[in-house]
Amino acid sequence: NAGVTQTPKFQVLKTGQSMTLQCAQDMNHEYMSWYRQDPGMGLRLIHYSVGAGITDQGEVPNGYNVSRSTTEDFPLRLLSAAPSQTSVYFCASSRDREQPQHFGDGTRLSIL
Amino acid sequence: GENVEQHPSTLSVQEGDSAVIKCTYSDSASNYFPWYKQELGKRPQLIIDIRSNVGEKKDQRIAVTLNKTAKHFSLHITETQPEDSAVYFCAASTRNTGKLIFGQGTTLQVKP
Numbered sequence: 107n108a109g110v111t112q113t114p115k116f117q118v119l120k121t122g123q124s125m126t127l128q129c130a131q132d133m134n135h136e137y138m139s140w141y142r143q144d145p146g147m148g149l150r151l152i153h154y155s156v157g158a159g160i161t162d163q164g165e166v167p168n169g170y171n172v173s174r175s176t177t178e179d180f181p182l183r184l185l186s187a188a189p190s191q192t193s194v195y196f197c198a199s200s201r202d203r204e205q206p207q208h209f210g211d212g213t214r215l216s217i218l
Numbered sequence: 219g220e221n222v223e224q225h226p227s228t229l230s231v232q233e234g235d236s237a238v239i240k241c242t243y244s245d246s247a248s249n250y251f252p253w254y255k256q257e258l259g260k261r262p263q264l265i266i267d268i269r270s271n272v273g274e275k276k277d278q279r280i281a282v283t284l285n286k287t288a289k290h291f292s293l294h295i296t297e298t299q300p301e302d303s304a305v306y307f308c309a310a311s312t313r314n315t316g317k318l319i320f321g322q323g324t325t326l327q328v329k330p
């Protein structure tokens with residue numbers, strides 16, 4: 107099992123560009139989530155999904171979209187990148203909402 | 219919404235001493251409380267978790283205690299070792315929302 111796979115690992119964007127961060131898991135987990143990690147602010151929940159076809163907003167959803175068309179994939183879309191979105195992004199999955207979350211290796215995103 | 223406060227933000231101990239990290243949560247419906255360890259440049263990894271029907275859980279040198287009345291929970295590490303040096307995050311979630319909210323993190327330094 108590969109676990110949770112995030113691509114790309116690094117990305118540099120210009121302000122206003124759009125892009126999609128990919129997240130895939132091969133553990134048949136129902137629960138998936140996206141976090142951003144900034145120095146001194148811990149991990150902040152962006153969006154999460156409790157199953158295919160169901161998504162909901164987390165703490166900091168503005169500027170991001172998600173979809174969950176399959177159990178395996180949970181992409182995160184930046185609609186119009188802003189410097190404030192410079193961060194490390196982690197995707198995580200778990201069997202359900204009260205089980206340990208397995209994190210991917212993260213995507214380091216810089217927006218100029 | 220749910221809020222999780224974590225203290226202290228930094229903690230320095232001598233090898234062999236104990237370390238305690240405390241978290242408080244705001245939503246009384248929270249029922250799952252995991253702790254994660256993150257080494258520099260790595261993904262967060264679960265080290266221990268506790269559910270609301272249990273007051274204490276122990277795994278070798280690590281223990282977690284939960285006080286539902288006061289809405290706080292703590293991580294205890296005994297006989298600390300240099301390899302315990304990392305950032306530790308607490309988190310809390312509620313079954314009805316499915317959101318897992320993290321504290322701001324504690325940087326633990328264990329001095330040899």
